[in-house]
Amino acid sequence: MxxxxxxxxxxxxxxxxxxxxxxxxxxxxxxxxxxxxxxNYRKGIGLIQxxxxxxxxxxxxxxxxxxxxxxxxxxxxxxxxxxxQAPVVAEEAAGxxxxxxxxxxxxxxxxxxxxxxxTLGVLGRSLLDSDLGxxxxxxxxxxVVQDQAMFEMVTMSAVPTWVPLxxxxxxxxxxxxxxxxxxxxxxxxxxxxxxxEGDDALSRLIASVREETHPRTRQRRLRDELITLLxxxxxxxxxxxxxxxxxxxRHPEVRERLRGEALDVLGEHRLPEYGDLVRLRFTAxxxxxxxxxxxxxxxxxxxxxxxxxxxxxRVPAGADVLICPYTLHRHPGFWEAPxxxxxxxFAPEHRAGRPxxxxxxxxxxxxxxxxxxxxxxxxxxxxxxLCRELRLDKxxxxxxxxxxxxxxxIRGGLPVTVHRVR
Numbered sequence: 076m077x078x079x080x081x082x083x084x085x086x087x088x089x090x091x092x093x094x095x096x097x098x099x100x101x102x103x104x105x106x107x108x109x110x111x112x113x114x115n116y117r118k119g120i121g122l123i124q125x126x127x128x129x130x131x132x133x134x135x136x137x138x139x140x141x142x143x144x145x146x147x148x149x150x151x152x153x154x155x156x157x158x159x160q161a162p163v164v165a166e167e168a169a170g171x172x173x174x175x176x177x178x179x180x181x182x183x184x185x186x187x188x189x190x191x192x193x194t195l196g197v198l199g200r201s202l203l204d205s206d207l208g209x210x211x212x213x214x215x216x217x218x219v220v221q222d223q224a225m226f227e228m229v230t231m232s233a234v235p236t237w238v239p240l241x242x243x244x245x246x247x248x249x250x251x252x253x254x255x256x257x258x259x260x261x262x263x264x265x266x267x268x269x270x271x272e273g274d275d276a277l278s279r280l281i282a283s284v285r286e287e288t289h290p291r292t293r294q295r296r297l298r299d300e301l302i303t304l305l306x307x308x309x310x311x312x313x314x315x316x317x318x319x320x321x322x323x324x325r326h327p328e329v330r331e332r333l334r335g336e337a338l339d340v341l342g343e344h345r346l347p348e349y350g351d352l353v354r355l356r357f358t359a360x361x362x363x364x365x366x367x368x369x370x371x372x373x374x375x376x377x378x379x380x381x382x383x384x385x386x387x388x389r390v391p392a393g394a395d396v397l398i399c400p401y402t403l404h405r406h407p408g409f410w411e412a413p414x415x416x417x418x419x420x421f422a423p424e425h426r427a428g429r430p431x432x433x434x435x436x437x438x439x440x441x442x443x444x445x446x447x448x449x450x451x452x453x454x455x456x457x458x459x460x461l462c463r464e465l466r467l468d469k470x471x472x473x474x475x476x477x478x479x480x481x482x483x484x485i486r487g488g489l490p491v492t493v494h495r496v497r
Contacts, residue, residue: 077402081402115380119396120376120397147279198308203277253302254302333459362455363418379396
């Protein structure tokens with residue numbers, strides 16, 4: 076629907092059942108909605124349905140609650156602290172390489188599952204001071220709750236949630252599992268002590284909810300924040316890495332250049348360090364290009380609080396407004412050969428003159444992704460080590476292909492194959 080809308084122009088109104096969607100596909104439009112007049116817009120369709128699992132966490136909350144939550148977690152993502160997490164990221168990426176190498180000759184590998192394990196490992200060690208290895212079903216639980224949120228979005232909640240359909244029952248079990256996991260994480264972290272001195276996100280969240288006087292409110296706030304952090308902290312990067320592998324596999328010349336850069340910068344055995352990020356230049360360009368073609372956040376839904384005018388187009392109060400990075404990143408007015416995979420387009424000499432809001436892999440404005448720096452370091456380190464250590468194209472029976480699954484894209488999405496209905 077988004078691609079069809081983009082074919083009609085940069086500003087399109089789509090009647091859809093009881094709703095009317097206003098789709099904007101120009102950098103100036105995105106800037107207005109996401110930044111210049113962001114106060115007039117709250118989270119919209121899709122994220123509203125996601126509240127059944129995420130509650131009022133940082134991703135779905137609004138107003139003063141969101142500002143307090145952002146202030147609590149922001150220090151965990153400060154530049155200096157993220158730089159200190161580089162060894163953790165490198166070790167987890169090396170562990171992924173070792174697991175993939177061990178699979179050689181043993182049949183197909185579910186790369187999405189392996190990448191999800193990588194990103195959850197980094198999340199646990201870098202932001203939660205916890206080992207998530209014991210919760211191997213976390214990725215599946217998030218997939219189930221997102222599937223249900225997507226179903227409720229596209230059906231516009233026409234099916235009551237109390238109807239015990241199979242998807243609804245799976246959702247309830249998955250949500251209960253997520254709540255069990257975050258309760259155990261909080262309990263284990265509290266039992267270890269040192270909450271007041273901890274600089275990780277989990278310690279800061281536990282300390283912040285102690286201000287709540289009512290036990291149930293305190294428990295609900297911590298639960299919502301942790302479930303949101305678990306989702307947002309792993310899915311975006313797993314999606315980016317999955318699509319990067321998909322694209323690199325189909326462009327051998329890019330793969331060889333990545334391998335050459337990894338060997339030049341890291342040698343044959345050294346793990347990447349934080350200072351290597353600026354030297355792994357082509358690797359970073361490749362990650363950015365992967366996020367252009369397959370943005371981890373493929374749609375940014377908003378709802379107008381009051382009447383507005385977006386670059387001359389009237390938007391009434393209550394209207395659903397959609398900014399779609401997937402189509403914006405392919406706008407022929409701002410991208411030459413937009414469907415081609417060309418990492419060099421993000422080099423400084425080619426980036427000059429391109430509007431800032433033509434590329435929105437992490438969103439924009441006040442709600443820009445707080446973990447973008449950590450996610451970028453994770454993606455660059457992992458791609459470098461994969462290309463240096465593994466000649467995936469030489470493994471018997473090896474093939475990277477996207478899974479034909481549509482994800483809500485709250486903070487990412489698993490690889491998607493869209494089949495035209497004839």
